[in-house]
Amino acid sequence: MERIFTDPRCLEHAAPPGYPERPERLRAILDRLRRDRRQMVESAAGADARPAVEALHDRRYLARFQRAVERGDGLLDSADNPLSPGTWAAAWGAAEAAVAAADWVAGGEDRQAFVAVRPPGHHAERDHAMGFCFLGNVAVAAQHLIDRHGKRKVAIVDFDVHHGNGTQHLFESRGDVLFISLHQYPFYPGTGAASERGRGAGEGATINLPLAAGSGDEVYAAAFEGTVLPALERFAPEVLLASAGFDAWRGDPLGGMSVSEEAFARWGRWLRRAAAASAGGRLLSVLEGGYDLPAMPDLVSAYLDGAGGV
Ligand SMILES: [Zn+2]
Numbered sequence: 001m002e003r004i005f006t007d008p009r010c011l012e013h014a015a016p017p018g019y020p021e022r023p024e025r026l027r028a029i030l031d032r033l034r035r036d037r038r039q040m041v042e043s044a045a046g047a048d049a050r051p052a053v054e055a056l057h058d059r060r061y062l063a064r065f066q067r068a069v070e071r072g073d074g075l076l077d078s079a080d081n082p083l084s085p086g087t088w089a090a091a092w093g094a095a096e097a098a099v100a101a102a103d104w105v106a107g108g109e110d111r112q113a114f115v116a117v118r119p120p121g122h123h124a125e126r127d128h129a130m131g132f133c134f135l136g137n138v139a140v141a142a143q144h145l146i147d148r149h150g151k152r153k154v155a156i157v158d159f160d161v162h163h164g165n166g167t168q169h170l171f172e173s174r175g176d177v178l179f180i181s182l183h184q185y186p187f188y189p190g191t192g193a194a195s196e197r198g199r200g201a202g203e204g205a206t207i208n209l210p211l212a213a214g215s216g217d218e219v220y221a222a223a224f225e226g227t228v229l230p231a232l233e234r235f236a237p238e239v240l241l242a243s244a245g246f247d248a249w250r251g252d253p254l255g256g257m258s259v260s261e262e263a264f265a266r267w268g269r270w271l272r273r274a275a276a277a278s279a280g281g282r283l284l285s286v287l288e289g290g291y292d293l294p295a296m297p298d299l300v301s302a303y304l305d306g307a308g309g310v
Pocket of ligand 1: 290
């Protein structure tokens, strides 16, 4: 059973001219999902993301972020993180939609949620904004599943073309969250070498698959079949999460990979199958990057069809 989670606040984070992470990305995806009559939850109002957000992010950072928006600052921490009057609300709308999806996924078997939100989250660090990201949406969903729903083990597969530095750093010292990232390397943000494998109790629970620029479906398939899927089988997560970025697509203006639309459907099928093996079919995917506006609705639809929506 598939359900899409979003929130209207996500469109209120405005972008300066020429900025790739803009409201139109999400608007185009949502228009398509509605037209396809997918099951939509259009508001996350009432979902309580605060405990998980505060467990993961530094409170001083959250206060600084809120103050910067209220003051009318133009940027937070980096040139990649422009602010608008709606940015604080949009970041919370995204985190709350992730929590609403987690609540739904935890509530029964064979549930596949897709969280269609922005700003994205996987570059957000504990105490600073980075790479279009402010709050770690997928990390918030994982933390919420552990704290609120008693899950002991969750896994996150990040197939955005960029390394999910924020998600990795939030969980790298813990053994209860397996983080696996496939990404172009060397590339932004510079992290994600294969030697980054987690620390202390988290040793081995971080798996990085750095891939050369230009990699296509076959290279990704070898990484999924050779490493990602066996690691998920060994770890046996109780819920499987995905950081679903679509910027490894061959037409993406920011990414340098050559992945086809069909590959996203295949990845969806593989993740669905992995979720069925240990997690009762519970799969929670959160939108990250993907900047080829005309292609985005098709890429997301292909992934959802693979993950079992239709
Ligand atoms: Zn990305």
